[in-house]
Amino acid sequence: MKKEHVGVVGFGTYIPETKETAEDIAEASGVPVDVIKNKFGFRQKPVPGPDDGTMEMGVKAATDCLNQTGVEADEIDLIISIGEEYKEHPLITTGIYIQEKIGAKNAWAFDLAQRCGTGVAAMKVAKAMMLEDETINTVLIAGGYRNGDLIDYQNPRVSFMFNLAAGGGAVILKKNYGKNILLESSIISDGSFAMDVGVRYGGTSLPITKENVEEGSKSLDVFDPDHMKSGLEKVSMTNFVKVIDQSVKKSGYSREDIDYLAILHMKRSAHRFVMEELGLSLDKSIYLEDYGHIGQVDQILSSQLALEQGKIKDGDLVTWVSAGIGYAWDACTIKWGKVPEVK
Numbered sequence: 001m002k003k004e005h006v007g008v009v010g011f012g013t014y015i016p017e018t019k020e021t022a023e024d025i026a027e028a029s030g031v032p033v034d035v036i037k038n039k040f041g042f043r044q045k046p047v048p049g050p051d052d053g054t055m056e057m058g059v060k061a062a063t064d065c066l067n068q069t070g071v072e073a074d075e076i077d078l079i080i081s082i083g084e085e086y087k088e089h090p091l092i093t094t095g096i097y098i099q100e101k102i103g104a105k106n107a108w109a110f111d112l113a114q115r116c117g118t119g120v121a122a123m124k125v126a127k128a129m130m131l132e133d134e135t136i137n138t139v140l141i142a143g144g145y146r147n148g149d150l151i152d153y154q155n156p157r158v159s160f161m162f163n164l165a166a167g168g169g170a171v172i173l174k175k176n177y178g179k180n181i182l183l184e185s186s187i188i189s190d191g192s193f194a195m196d197v198g199v200r201y202g203g204t205s206l207p208i209t210k211e212n213v214e215e216g217s218k219s220l221d222v223f224d225p226d227h228m229k230s231g232l233e234k235v236s237m238t239n240f241v242k243v244i245d246q247s248v249k250k251s252g253y254s255r256e257d258i259d260y261l262a263i264l265h266m267k268r269s270a271h272r273f274v275m276e277e278l279g280l281s282l283d284k285s286i287y288l289e290d291y292g293h294i295g296q297v298d299q300i301l302s303s304q305l306a307l308e309q310g311k312i313k314d315g316d317l318v319t320w321v322s323a324g325i326g327y328a329w330d331a332c333t334i335k336w337g338k339v340p341e342v343k
Helices: 022-029 033-040 054-069 094-102 118-132 156-161 225-250 268-278 295-308
Strands: 006-014 019-021 044-046 078-081 108-111 138-145 167-175 179-189 197-199 220-222 260-263 317-324 328-338
Touching: 006 054, 006 118, 006 295, 019 022, 022 033, 033 268, 054 094, 054 138, 054 167, 078 094, 078 118, 094 108, 094 138, 118 138, 118 167, 118 179, 118 295, 118 317, 118 328, 138 295, 156 220, 167 295, 179 225, 225 268, 225 317, 225 328, 260 268, 260 295, 295 317
Parallel strands: 078 108, 078 138, 260 317
Antiparallel strands: 006 167, 006 179, 019 044, 138 167, 179 328, 197 220, 317 328
C-alpha cells in the first residue's frame, strides 16, 4: 500500500492596490530613503485600503485560492486561519468567518497563532491532522495581515518593523494528492524573548483609556530593546539555518538539494547571509523588496511569485522559512511536482 501523504494543491493571494513608498516612509520617519531601500530592503509595500480588513483579506485570498485551484468550497473539511490577532473585531474566530464567507458548509475551523511563523506552523499542524483523521481530506489555510497599522514611524525602536505591510494568503492541501508533497518541518521557539515585543496598550495589563488612546493606536513596540538586540544577535541567524537544515534532513535531503527558498522579507544583509550560509545563489529565492513583510503570508506570496516566474519547476525541492516575535523560527519542505515515491 502506498504511504499516505499530503500535497499542496495551490496558492491564493490578495495584495492591496494602495502602496506606501520608501520615500513616503522616509518623510514620515526622518530615516534617509537610501537606508530604507538598501538596508531595510524595500522600495514600496502594500498598505490596506478602506475595505481591506484583516479577516476580509483572508477571505479574498481564500477566494483567489479556490479560483486558482478549481477546488469547490464544499470540498473543504477544515479551515485553519493564519490571520493576525489585530483584525476588525477582537474575539471573532477568523477561520469560522472565512468558512461562512466562502460557503465552506462542510468544514469546521479554528485560528492558529505564532505571529509571522503561523503559516509554516499551520502546514505542520494541517499535515499531522490530515494523516491522523480519516475525515480530513482537504484543508484550507488562509488569513490576512496588516500589523503595519500599529507602527509609529517616529519610534526608532521599531525601525526594523517599518517593512510591515498588508495582504492575504491562502493554500489548499489535499490528502494523497499525488504531487507537491509536503514533507517534514522544523520549529524552534525561545521563550526568553516572549516579552520583548508586543502591542503596549489594549490588553488586560494596559487597557485603552481616553488618556492613552492616541498613543495606544500605534503601540507595537520593543519593550526591552537591549535584551532583544543582544539576544537575537547570538541566536537568530543560527536558528534560521538550523530549522532549514533540520527540515530538509528530516525530509531525506540536505541544504545542497534546495532549489528554491521561500523566505520572509527581512533586511537585505540578513537575507544575503542566510542564502550564502546555505550555499544558495540569490536566484534561488525572491527578495520581496516591492512587497515588504506581510507577516505569515510571505512564504505563500514568494511561492506564488516563483511559480509565475518559473523559479519553481517539477522535481524541485522547495523550503519555506520564517520567524515570528516571541521568538520562533519555522521551516517546512515541499517536493514540487509529481514524484513516484514519498521519502
